[in-house]
Amino acid sequence: MKKPIIYVTRKIPDEILVPYQDSLDFRMWEEEDIPVPRDVLLEEVKEADGVLCLLTEKMDRELFENAPQLRVVANMAVGYDNIDLEAAQERNVIVTNTPDVLTETTADLAFSLLTATSRRIVEANDYIREGKWNHWSPYLMAGSDIHGKKVGIVGMGRIGESIARRAEGFGMPIMYHNRSRKPSAENDLGATYMDFDELLREADFVVSVIPLTTETRKLFNKDAFQKMKTSAIFINVSRGGVVDEKALYHALNENTIHAAGLDVFEEEPIDANHPLVKLNNVVCLPHIGSASVETRTKMLHLCMDNLLASFNGEGPITPVKNS
Numbered sequence: 310m311k312k313p314i315i316y317v318t319r320k321i322p323d324e325i326l327v328p329y330q331d332s333l334d335f336r337m338w339e340e341e342d343i344p345v346p347r348d349v350l351l352e353e354v355k356e357a358d359g360v361l362c363l364l365t366e367k368m369d370r371e372l373f374e375n376a377p378q379l380r381v382v383a384n385m386a387v388g389y390d391n392i393d394l395e396a397a398q399e400r401n402v403i404v405t406n407t408p409d410v411l412t413e414t415t416a417d418l419a420f421s422l423l424t425a426t427s428r429r430i431v432e433a434n435d436y437i438r439e440g441k442w443n444h445w446s447p448y449l450m451a452g453s454d455i456h457g458k459k460v461g462i463v464g465m466g467r468i469g470e471s472i473a474r475r476a477e478g479f480g481m482p483i484m485y486h487n488r489s490r491k492p493s494a495e496n497d498l499g500a501t502y503m504d505f506d507e508l509l510r511e512a513d514f515v516v517s518v519i520p521l522t523t524e525t526r527k528l529f530n531k532d533a534f535q536k537m538k539t540s541a542i543f544i545n546v547s548r549g550g551v552v553d554e555k556a557l558y559h560a561l562n563e564n565t566i567h568a569a570g571l572d573v574f575e576e577e578p579i580d581a582n583h584p585l586v587k588l589n590n591v592v593c594l595p596h597i598g599s600a601s602v603e604t605r606t607k608m609l610h611l612c613m614d615n616l617l618a619s620f621n622g623e624g625p626i627t628p629v630k631n632s
């Protein structure tokens with residue numbers, strides 16, 4: 310029987326593909342570390358039965374209309390705001406994502422940003438590199454404590470709960486806001502549910518782990534930053550689109566809030582000229598939440614397993630619910 314054609318939108322290691330080659334016929338964008346151009350993608354999907362894509366690919370209505378054979382889209386990310394689920398559903402295309410395998414790694418990164426911003430790690434490292442350390446003094450690079458401070462987690466999904474577990478270890482009272490209450494987090498971690506505004510007012514660290522949807526777009530706006538404490542630190546490891554970046558810039562520049570740790574941006578990639586990069590009280594990362602070698606490898610394997618299981622009739626392992 311003819312093997313399903315799978316278009317892989319980024320160069321991935323051969324050893325990931327090899328175990329699946331008996332069952333799937335791979336075509337791949339071969340240029341290392343460069344996203345596939347849109348016109349190439351539109352051409353390639355014309356024949357594809359499946360696509361393994363990254364969050365850099367916009368899987369929109371136009372693309373689905375161009376892909377008559379397409380049955381499965383395996384997104385190498387837990388977030389899937391790059392995919393038009395309605396258009397996929399209308400054409401009975403299965404969409405899968407990569408939950409669970411990246412939960413702990415992303416929570417590690419969120420916590421790294423929390424410590425980096427509060428204890429001024431990047432700024433202090435730059436201080437030495439720039440030859441500024443001439444003597445020790447009592448308040449040299451003094452930051453703010455983590456232990457005993459209240460963490461406010463916005464979006465208490467799997468990653469949110471993992472961040473909460475780390476916060477518990479640091480002796481931080483945990484508050485959260487979510488669409489629905491999470492009895493497990495309340496009972497096991499002592500997390501307190503709060504409405505959004507109350508959380509903003511109470512938290513010392515506001516951590517965004519909320520997916521980007523029409524409801525959450527620019528949720529963290531001028532109004533939200535004004536409600537936070539002037540000592541508050543804002544951490545974002547979800548999507549840049551949940552933040553009004555201009556409002557965040559002003560909030561940081563005018564000391565409405567104290568600092569920010571950002572792994573994601575409204576338009577990615579950003580460069581050294583981005584206004585937020587120029588602020589000393591911001592730590593910026595290039596969207597590396599799940600970027601450990603172990604986890605990125607697991608994510609690719611999960612994409613492959615989803616494709617294989619969908620085509621061999623077993624059904625996808627981690628389908629996105631309403632696709």
Ligand SMILES: O=CC(=O)O
Pocket residue numbers: 364385386387388389411547598599
């Ligand atoms: O941002 C990364 C992901 O959604 O997995």
